[in-house]
Amino acid sequence: ERTIQQIAAGEVVERPASIVKELVENALDADASRIAVAVTGGGTERIRVRDDGVGIPPNQLPEAVAEHATSKIGDIDDLESGVGTLGFRGEALYTIGAVSRLTIRSRPRPEAYGDSKEDPSDGDPSVGVDADSGAEITVEGGEVEEVRPAGCPVGTTVEVEDVFYNTPAREKFLKTDATEFDHVNRVLTQYALANPDVAVSLEHDGRETFATEGNGDLESAVLAVYGRDVATSMRQVEWRPTENETKAGSESGAIDEETNAPGADDGDPVRRVHGLVSHPETTRASREYLSTFVNGRYVRSSTLRNAVVDAYGGQLSADRYPFAVLFVEVPAETVDVNVHPRKTEIRFDAEAAVRDAVETAVERALLDHGL
Ligand code: ADP
Ligand code: MG
Numbered sequence: 001e002r003t004i005q006q007i008a009a010g011e012v013v014e015r016p017a018s019i020v021k022e023l024v025e026n027a028l029d030a031d032a033s034r035i036a037v038a039v040t041g042g043g044t045e046r047i048r049v050r051d052d053g054v055g056i057p058p059n060q061l062p063e064a065v066a067e068h069a070t071s072k073i074g075d076i077d078d079l080e081s082g083v084g085t086l087g088f089r090g091e092a093l094y095t096i097g098a099v100s101r102l103t104i105r106s107r108p109r110p111e112a113y114g115d116s117k118e119d120p121s122d123g124d125p126s127v128g129v130d131a132d133s134g135a136e137i138t139v140e141g142g143e144v145e146e147v148r149p150a151g152c153p154v155g156t157t158v159e160v161e162d163v164f165y166n167t168p169a170r171e172k173f174l175k176t177d178a179t180e181f182d183h184v185n186r187v188l189t190q191y192a193l194a195n196p197d198v199a200v201s202l203e204h205d206g207r208e209t210f211a212t213e214g215n216g217d218l219e220s221a222v223l224a225v226y227g228r229d230v231a232t233s234m235r236q237v238e239w240r241p242t243e244n245e246t247k248a249g250s251e252s253g254a255i256d257e258e259t260n261a262p263g264a265d266d267g268d269p270v271r272r273v274h275g276l277v278s279h280p281e282t283t284r285a286s287r288e289y290l291s292t293f294v295n296g297r298y299v300r301s302s303t304l305r306n307a308v309v310d311a312y313g314g315q316l317s318a319d320r321y322p323f324a325v326l327f328v329e330v331p332a333e334t335v336d337v338n339v340h341p342r343k344t345e346i347r348f349d350a351e352a353a354v355r356d357a358v359e360t361a362v363e364r365a366l367l368d369h370g371l
Contacts, residue, residue, distance in 0.1 A: 013096055015174060016043025016163055017183035022092035023158050024191050027051035028198070029072065030156065033214060035191075038203040042177030043184045044163050052155040055108035058135035061147050064104065065093045065139050093158075097139030100163045106156040107134035141165075185209060186288065189225050190298040193291055193325045196221040218276060222325060226289070230323050233282035235369050237326060239273040239361030269350030271329040273361035277308065278323035280315035280366070289323045294335055296327070299346040304328065307355045311362035328358060 013019050020037060027035045030053025040046045056064055060071075068090045096102050110132075134152035138145045164174065174180060181204050192200035192212045199214025212224040223231035275293075292304040308324050309316065316322065334349040348354045 013092075013099060015183060016047060016180050017187045019043070019047055019096055019100075019160055019163065020049065020184050021187050021191075022096065023047070023049040023160075024188065024200075026092065026158075027053055027156070028191070028195065030054045032155065032198060034155075034199045034201075036201045036203070037184075037188055039181065039184055040205050042180030042204075044174055044177060044180055045161070047160040047163060048157065050155065050157040052153070053109075055154055055156055056104065056106040057108050058106075058147055058149075061104060061106065061135060061137040062144060065097050065102065065137060065144060067091075067094045093139075096160055097144070098142040100165060101141070101161040102139040103136055103159045103161075104156065105134060105136040105150050105152050105159075107132075107152050107154050109154050190291055192225055193218070193221055194293050194296060194298055194327075218325060222276060222323075226323060230278060230282060233279040234276040234323070235279065235365045237273060237275050237277055237361050237365040239357060239364065241268040241270065269330065269334060269353040270357040271331070273326065273328050273357050275324065275326040277311075277326065277362050277365055279369075280312050280322065283316060283320035283322050285319055285321070287321050290321050291325050293325075293327045294337075294346055295329060295332060297337070299337070301346050303348065303351055303355055304358055307358035308362050311359045311366065315366075324362075326358065326362075328354065330354065 013022065016039065020039070020043065024035055024037065027049060030051060032051035032053035034050075034052045036048075036050045038046075038048045038050075063071075072090075093102070093104070134150050135147050136150040136152075137147050184204075185202060188200065188202050189210070192198075192210070196212065196218045197214060197216040199212055201211035202209040210225045212221045219231060219234065222234060287305060290305055290308060292299055292301055292308075294301070294304075304326070308326065309321065312322060330348065330350070336347040336349075337345075
């Protein structure tokens with residue numbers, strides 16, 4: 001049993017950055033508007049993720065860390081299309097609890113208890129009397145302890161200590177603290193850019209790495225994570241299908257709300273490409289700063305990356321890559337996201353159309369600025 005648990009853990013929580021990814025996705029799923037991540041020792045000693053999301057009622061804390069526990073009714077289509085909630089089949093907290101010392105402290109939002117906002121426990125006796133102050137649960141190497149009352153603000157704080165202490169073999173594969181932190185930083189940067197309406201912050205060994213404002217402005221998020229020089233070099237990208245193509249769908253009459261979700265009826269293989277790309281002189285020797293998101297989710301895609309690079313034509317020096325934060329919106333049923341927790345590979349049904357749209361979108365953005 002323990003061995004199976006540990007193998008499963010290796011799949012989901014390969015390194016500190018994969019734990020951060022799971023915890024941040026949980027916070028986003030919980031409707032957080034602030035997510036504060038603090039790690040020590042590159043995340044190998046301690047990881048703390050604090051959010052102001054909906055929270056977990058005390059009586060549901062044991063469920064949250066149980067095997068195959070998920071409050072998210074994700075059917076398999078949901079998983080395959082990569083839309084809906086971000087959670088991976090209720091495995092994350094369970095497996096993190098198996099390889100570390102995990103503490104979850106949470107207090108639910110008052111609105112979770114109906115109209116009785118003054119006395120949350122009054123609305124639903126089953127939530128437990130501590131719902132108005134908070135409760136916590138600890139899992140140590142797979143052993144779940146009792147729920148205890150704990151005063152805390154609304155939201156959830158997940159603390160992971162002695163990461164991987166229960167898997168000596170894996171501990172050997174961890175790189176230096178600096179390398180592990182680099183992975184954490186990269187992961188969190190993608191979430192910060194993908195969610196400019198959420199205030200995302202990162203702290204390493206007590207020092208702030210970045211903090212976005214969460215004001216919904218992508219430029220401000222770029223400024224926070226990449227700094228002023230990069231932010232001022234950014235050009236706006238905005239592309240939609242041509243009017244004729246778009247009209248073909250909407251002219252056919254009223255949209256049937258039952259069968260046609262808004263925007264899902266027009267048959268355009270690409271609905272929108274938008275975001276920011278850098279001036280061709282603001283580049284790095286790494287692809288890492290060329291970030292692409294499909295339907296809001298960070299993806300690595302050579303199709304998208306090549307389309308961006310090609311749009312620059314001969315303007316990039318050899319082996320240099322621009323900064324980009326590019327959002328591509330396509331109908332969910334036309335993408336295939338590999339849902340393996342360690343991968344973010346994606347396949348498009350309309351690969352050529354996606355490629356053309358992205359290249360055109362970026363070309364126009366550069367042209368608009370006389371480049
Ligand atoms: P999954 O995300 O696939 O559901 P997890 O193991 O990551 O599985 O989380 C288990 C459950 O714990 C979630 O379904 C959710 O109900 C609850 N949960 C975890 N993290 C949070 C959080 N930050 N805020 C609110 N609820 C959470
Ligand atoms: Mg999850």
